[in-house]
Structures are given as C-alpha cells and as structure tokens.
Amino acid sequence: MDYRVIKENDLFLMTDKTGDIPAGNTAGHGLYTKDTRFLSGMEIRINGMTPILLSSSAGTNYIATIRMTNPHMESDGQLILWRESIELERQRFIYEGALYETIAFTNFYPKPVAFDFTARFESDFADMFVVRGFQNGTFGELLPDIQDPQKLVKRYKGTDGVERQTHIGWDRKETTVQEDSTVAFTFELAPKERQSVTFFIAPYIDGQGPEQVPAEQAIQQLKASYQEWDTNTTSVESNLPLFDHLYDRGLQDLRVLLTDLGHGQFPVAGLPWYAVPFGRDSLIAALQMLSAEPNVAKGTLLTLASYQGTKHDVWRDEEPGKIMHEIRYGELALTNQVPFTPYYGTIDATPLFLLLAAEYVQWTGDTALIEQLMPNIEQALNWIDVHGDADGDRFVEYYQKSSKGIANQGWKDSGDSVVHSNGDYAKAPIALAEVQGYVYHAKVKLAPILRQLGKEAMAQELESSAEELRQRFEASFWMEEEGFYAIALDADKKQVQSVTTNPGHVLMSGMLQPDRAAAVVQRLVAPDMFSGYGIRTMSTESAGYNPMSYHDGSIWPHDNSLVLLGMSRCGYKAETMQVIEGLMKAAESFEYHRLPELYCGYDESIGEPVPYPVACSPQAWAAGTPLVFLQTMLGIEPDTLGSTIRLNPVLPSGMTDLTVRNMTVAQGKLSLSIQLSPQTKTPVVQVLNNTTGLQVIHHS
Structure with a gap:
C-alpha cells in the first residue's frame, strides 16, 4: 500500500x-x-x-x-x-x-x-x-x-x-x-x-x-472508544497466530469504517473512495459481522430504511420500496449534476436488506426491530415482486434508466462483468443468479419470523413464492453441459454461460437441489476456479477470463466469504477449509496481513498473490471476511426462535485449539472452546459461558 x-x-x-x-x-x-x-x-x-x-x-x-x-x-x-x-x-x-x-x-x-x-x-x-x-x-x-x-x-x-x-x-x-x-x-x-x-x-x-x-x-x-469496541465484540484466541492476527485486523478495520448518520453505527464501503453509505457493501459487511457485533446490523438496517425509495425517479433509478445503492454529499450531487443523492441503481441491495433483517433476528431474537421496520419490509417485498420483476417472469432483473447511472447493477458492476461464452456482453434486463438466491433466502428466513408476529397469511405467501422461484431457477439457470449454473439470464431469457462465483452465493440460501449444490461446490474448488489463494470470480476456461480484470478472474475476499457461508451451511467442511486456508495464505503477503478489496487471479506458481493496482484497503467486506472464517469454523447457526444454537465445527490445518469469548447471541453472551481430539482428530466443544438462554447443540 x-x-x-x-x-x-x-x-x-x-x-x-x-x-x-x-x-x-x-x-x-x-x-x-x-x-x-x-x-x-x-x-x-x-x-x-x-x-x-x-x-x-x-x-x-x-x-x-x-x-x-x-x-x-x-x-x-x-x-x-x-x-x-x-x-x-x-x-x-x-x-x-x-x-x-x-x-x-x-x-x-x-x-x-x-x-x-x-x-x-x-x-x-x-x-x-x-x-x-x-x-x-x-x-x-x-x-x-x-x-x-x-x-x-x-x-x-x-x-x-x-x-x-x-x-x-x-x-x-x-x-x-x-x-x-x-x-x-x-x-x-x-x-x-x-x-x-x-x-x-x-x-x-x-x-x-x-x-x-x-x-x-x-x-x-x-x-477509549476503541477499547469499548474491543470489549463489546467477539474475541478469539487460537494456536494459529495468522488466524488470530487476521481476525483482529478485520475487527479493527471494521471499527475504523463505522459511521453514524443518526440511526446507529453502520460500515461504509471502504477507503479511500467509498467512505459513504453504500447499500450492498454495508449490508454484506453487517451480515459478516453478526457473530462479532450484531448491533451494527441494526444500525445498517435503520440507516438504509431511512433512505428507502418512495417514488419513481428515472434520473436516480429510484422506485418505491427500493434500497439505495450509494449516496454522495459533494457539490456535483447537491447541484444535481450526478444522480447520487442517493442513487438507487442496484439490483441486490433490496433483497439483501430483507435477508440481513431475517438473519439479524436469528442471531438476536430482536423481533421488535422487525415490527418497527415492517412498513419498510412490506415496501421492499413489493418492490421485488412488482418493480424488480417488471416482466412478471418471477425473476428479479435490472435495467439502467438513468443517463448517468450504472449499467451492470449487481456486485460485479463493471461494464464487462456479464459476458456470454462467445465473448459478447449480455444485454439488459439481466437476471443475476445470486440475486435470485438472495430473494429466496430472504423470503424463507422471514416467513417464520412473520408467523411468530401473527402474520400467517404473509408468511405463507412468502414460502409459496419462494418455492415457485426455486423451481423456476432450477429450470432456467442450470447448464447441463457445464454441470453448473449460469451467471445470469439476458434480455432474451438466454443463459449467460460463463462459469463464475455468482451461483456460489446461492449456496447459503439452501435453494439449490442437493446434487447440483454438490457440483457447484466441487467446481468452485477445482483448478479453473480455485487459484490456491482463493476462488476466482470467473473460471480460467470462460471466454471473459482475465486474471488482471476487476470482476472477470480476480479474487475478491468478500465474494469468497459468501461462498464459504454456503459451503458451511451445506456441510462441505473440507472445501470450506481449503478456501479459508487459501485466503489466509494470500493475507500473509499483504501489508499488516490485511485482505484487500481484491487481488489478481494468478495461481500459486507466481510465488505470491499479485495485488490489484487500485484496490481499496481497508475495505469493509474484505475486513469482514476473517469474521466469516470464524462462523464457518464454528459451523454456528443460531435460531433464537427455536431457542437453539447449533454448532458443527471444523478447524483449518495447523489449528488444534480455538477459544471464542463474548459472542453476542440473543440477549446474552456465549463463550466456548474447541479442541482437536488427539485420538479421533475431531473437534471437541466445551461451553465456557452461556447466558443466551438458548440450548447449544453440537453436531460432528
């Protein structure tokens, strides 16, 4: 740097x-x-x-x-x-x-x-x-x-x-x-x-x-404010110093990226260029932070709810119920020379808003926040079903309307990021694979929360529409010859047949049928996708692959982290550890052992990861990636509605002892240790402190 x-x-x-x-x-x-x-x-x-x-x-x-x-x-x-x-x-x-x-x-x-x-x-x-x-x-x-x-x-x-x-x-x-x-x-x-x-x-x-x-x-x-942050967040100690250092670095970087606009702390996207409220980035970083400090998720939800779209504004790509992409406060924005006041050209922030709200309740049991946000949740769901699906095909699609807006409106938002197997760029409206997964995830996770709040009809409707989406997704996105899912459907409803990480995000939703989920996991750790330093955004065998590109072959830690959450939830322990160990190996080469926004997709034969020239560092969702390492090592799934905390731990190579302290779950704290049994080589869990009121269930 x-x-x-x-x-x-x-x-x-x-x-x-x-x-x-x-x-x-x-x-x-x-x-x-x-x-x-x-x-x-x-x-x-x-x-x-x-x-x-x-x-x-x-x-x-x-x-x-x-x-x-x-x-x-x-x-x-x-x-x-x-x-x-x-x-x-x-x-x-x-x-x-x-x-x-x-x-x-x-x-x-x-x-x-x-x-x-x-x-x-x-x-x-x-x-x-x-x-x-x-x-x-x-x-x-x-x-x-x-x-x-x-x-x-x-x-x-x-x-x-x-x-x-x-x-x-x-x-x-x-x-x-x-x-x-x-x-x-x-x-x-x-x-x-x-x-x-x-x-x-x-x-x-x-x-x-x-x-x-x-x-x-x-x-x-x-x-003193940093000491308070250290006191209130989850701490770790293991016999693998690199992991401890990475985790602590991530926590400290996230602390410096926190901002409060009057609704509670939330993470801005990153330094130096994105020190502003950012829908997608802030939501994903808050999701990554649930195991460390769930109050950040609350601040993020309340902040983004306050900017939720209320009208049709083509200049800003705004629609009723839509969650914003990015807000700017400079002279160009204030004189309407750019549309970022805020700008709403993002397809995934709205389902991610709903997804984070549901996951936040699973960790905290704070259904009062859902009741407070219910008007925003209903408007966001309506946007998904109406404005996000303008042609009524049950898929959420994007299309740029603003003359100074963003053309590609998923997280891979560069102009060349959605490319057909023949090298042509896909034309909008475009339905991205991961966005459908976010929608399914949000609806399935929100349904039991709404049911507990007495909204049975609404819960049933969400479950029914989620199941319809699942079936349509399997029929429309699966590429039989590749044994993988397409990154997207284009304007003509044709598959965009590049092999990318996007379907890897869908793993955490539970939407994929099991045999196909297995195929996705195995492809993501195959040599064309896994570089040794992490999973590439695009396969080396795809037409658009370029290891130096921003989105077509580079490695993004946050992208890997969402894949890790899915792999862990689907039970793929070995593959999860393979990816974590690759990312940790990469981190050793960067200043302060800090994972940057992205790095190039070259493999280990180069000798060390190749930096991307203009990567932001620190970047919120890169900083949140080591926190996801902890979640996946623990295999932790809190269910405050079901009064349980499920653990299914696995440790990376070189780690035999892991102690976790002060993790906030429900309204209490959980501390535990995991040790690798010398005889069976399986993790043994010891609960050191549990004031959550939830039962800890350990699966091996």
Whole structure:
C-alpha cells in the first residue's frame, strides 16, 4: 500500500508514506468529508528541504506515526545541520470531525541546533467525482484566505450556495504566515531536547464545524472508544497466530469504517473512495459481522430504511420500496449534476436488506426491530415482486434508466462483468443468479419470523413464492453441459454461460437441489476456479477470463466469504477449509496481513498473490471476511426462535485449539472452546459461558 489513511466517522485523511499531501498530486491524496477534498496539499520542510523517511505506520488505524530525519545541510563549506541530527515524529489522528497532527523534533546532535520548519497548505475543495476522474461539471470559486498569527482559513463558495472552509490552527506563537499559505517556525534545541508543534485542521460547512479540544484529551477519548469496541465484540484466541492476527485486523478495520448518520453505527464501503453509505457493501459487511457485533446490523438496517425509495425517479433509478445503492454529499450531487443523492441503481441491495433483517433476528431474537421496520419490509417485498420483476417472469432483473447511472447493477458492476461464452456482453434486463438466491433466502428466513408476529397469511405467501422461484431457477439457470449454473439470464431469457462465483452465493440460501449444490461446490474448488489463494470470480476456461480484470478472474475476499457461508451451511467442511486456508495464505503477503478489496487471479506458481493496482484497503467486506472464517469454523447457526444454537465445527490445518469469548447471541453472551481430539482428530466443544438462554447443540 503506497499511501497512509486514517478515518474516524465521516472524515478521512490519505497521504503518501511520508505523511505529506504533495501539491498537485494525481493520486487523490487529501483530507475529505462530505465527498469534498478540504486539504489538497500539506508539505513539511526543514530548512527548506524534504525530510528523509525512516518509518511509516498506520497499522493502528486510528493513529498514524511517521518518523523522519534531516538530510545533510551545509553551504559554502559551512555546516548548517549535520545529517540525521534531528528526529521528526509525525503523529496524527482524527477526533470529532477534525485532524490533529503533532510534529515533534528531538535533537540528537551533541550541540545546540537551530533550524527553520515550514508547513505549506492547499485546499482545492474538489468534488470526489472530480478527484477520481469520473466527472467534470460546473463549479464555484475560491475566496480569499483569512489569516492571523495562529490560524489560516482557506475558503470556497460552491455553485450549490454552500461555503466550505478549511480551518488550520497551530499551538506555537512565534510564527510567520506567508502569502503562499506556508506557515514558518524557528526551533532552537539543546542536545536531547524535544519540542513540538500541533496542528488542528478542520472542515467547516456553512460556518458549522468542530470545536478544538486539547490533543491529549482527544487521543485519550479516541483510544477509549476503541477499547469499548474491543470489549463489546467477539474475541478469539487460537494456536494459529495468522488466524488470530487476521481476525483482529478485520475487527479493527471494521471499527475504523463505522459511521453514524443518526440511526446507529453502520460500515461504509471502504477507503479511500467509498467512505459513504453504500447499500450492498454495508449490508454484506453487517451480515459478516453478526457473530462479532450484531448491533451494527441494526444500525445498517435503520440507516438504509431511512433512505428507502418512495417514488419513481428515472434520473436516480429510484422506485418505491427500493434500497439505495450509494449516496454522495459533494457539490456535483447537491447541484444535481450526478444522480447520487442517493442513487438507487442496484439490483441486490433490496433483497439483501430483507435477508440481513431475517438473519439479524436469528442471531438476536430482536423481533421488535422487525415490527418497527415492517412498513419498510412490506415496501421492499413489493418492490421485488412488482418493480424488480417488471416482466412478471418471477425473476428479479435490472435495467439502467438513468443517463448517468450504472449499467451492470449487481456486485460485479463493471461494464464487462456479464459476458456470454462467445465473448459478447449480455444485454439488459439481466437476471443475476445470486440475486435470485438472495430473494429466496430472504423470503424463507422471514416467513417464520412473520408467523411468530401473527402474520400467517404473509408468511405463507412468502414460502409459496419462494418455492415457485426455486423451481423456476432450477429450470432456467442450470447448464447441463457445464454441470453448473449460469451467471445470469439476458434480455432474451438466454443463459449467460460463463462459469463464475455468482451461483456460489446461492449456496447459503439452501435453494439449490442437493446434487447440483454438490457440483457447484466441487467446481468452485477445482483448478479453473480455485487459484490456491482463493476462488476466482470467473473460471480460467470462460471466454471473459482475465486474471488482471476487476470482476472477470480476480479474487475478491468478500465474494469468497459468501461462498464459504454456503459451503458451511451445506456441510462441505473440507472445501470450506481449503478456501479459508487459501485466503489466509494470500493475507500473509499483504501489508499488516490485511485482505484487500481484491487481488489478481494468478495461481500459486507466481510465488505470491499479485495485488490489484487500485484496490481499496481497508475495505469493509474484505475486513469482514476473517469474521466469516470464524462462523464457518464454528459451523454456528443460531435460531433464537427455536431457542437453539447449533454448532458443527471444523478447524483449518495447523489449528488444534480455538477459544471464542463474548459472542453476542440473543440477549446474552456465549463463550466456548474447541479442541482437536488427539485420538479421533475431531473437534471437541466445551461451553465456557452461556447466558443466551438458548440450548447449544453440537453436531460432528
């Protein structure tokens, strides 16, 4: 990863490894909130020269530490500053909507030294779509800066009538602010003396922004929030350190990606480009997190319910009952130059919303949330049956209507992701395999919950329509010659005969007939699909296969995680462990052992996984993948309605002991240990603590 990124709530900072935001950079470095870059340049110099990088770490997520030193400096034979005399330590974090950065200087020269230190700032207030090179448009103008001895304010008036400002303050008084927004300081240090300057940088929108608090107080409160997260989430300990590290990394990455818009915490999609509410991504990440912190699912459901579609709006691909795809808050969105306010062009977010609601109740027993969301659930079900199935063939299909919308509206949303065996791209309306599985899954899981709430007729209708969908799916999607399911049906109801991971998602729904489910599982771990580092999105034998592509042969951890849930629920333990072990092997090669958004689909002969050039990291549903590892290792299926927790454990190679603590199920906590029996080599379960009120049933 050639950048450093930190985030808290909806403010994030991306810099190069030195901690700078190079002026005029094309990599998108900057300080962002509300889809606007509030800081586009931040460069530090010592005596006018760039410091030398020693180390750079953002492994702790909420705080980044960067160590640097000075180059050798002399002029006309006169020593100015001996090389490596000064240690510069940059430490930054985000708290309550503001960036705090302390730069500390320590003199390791045996005599007193004096030097100049400067920090130059720029703010272009660019819209995120412009930074990413996706859009141009009509924009506002920069306003004159406001300066005083300890503050600099950069200003911009947008075409949306909003004034955006970047407030930059510092805590040293002997300062000069130059015309080019360079803040200059002079330091004099005795041997071993340490001095520092702390910057406070905050976005303001129409005069509203955060209050500054002492940096020491801010960091302590930030650390306390992370400690609370650690206390409230499920913890693991095993004799396989790689798994422990992966799981902990996933938990910490998910914590940094949480945001609260007033309805509870939910995960944004990922950094740096998707730090916004995102229907599909947020729902899948919350689903992955059920075993770690189910309250995130509640916050996600409530947040997305608040944006549910209410009308027909072609510009935004909105329809009544539809769950949104993505929302943006920048100038282009607010002036309606892009349709993301929010944009609804996603085919799977609506069934995933229903699916998550049902799974959340299975884990928590919180039927009160279902009662609260019942109007939203009924509207979402109506969208599936009416607007999602416009031609009445019982399959949910997508078709782009917005002129600036997305053409392919499943999770594989690139333009080349749905390709026929002859290389032609499928034409919409398109019915994706996994979407039908999500619909079936949602209806089957919701039915018993609704029955308990006294909605018998509604429950029966869901079960009846789910069974009809199952039968039609088997008849329409099964490719007899391939022994696999098609990725989709195109506009002419013809199978799109590529072998992909999409049908693997259907495994977790229980919709597939058993012999065909077995065929799907075996194909997914066959050499054309399984690279050794995970399951490819597309078979090497399919016409569209490209190991370097975004969706046609690359490996996506979250994609694998949904397949894993299905394999586990269908009882395929060996195949489940094969995939987990491949993903863990891949993780060893990435920075901080962090699974990225995706990586290339080359096999193990390359020697290590090949990174995808612009993969987001951290990415919510990639971070959630190790949490799914835990679910599938435990083979856990809570059923709060049936008052049981079923376990069917299996451990990966190299792991013989696994302890799980503080897992929230129902209204209590479950802790247990699993040990591999030396004699039988089978997992032995010991319940350490159970305050859930549910019976734990162990299957071997």
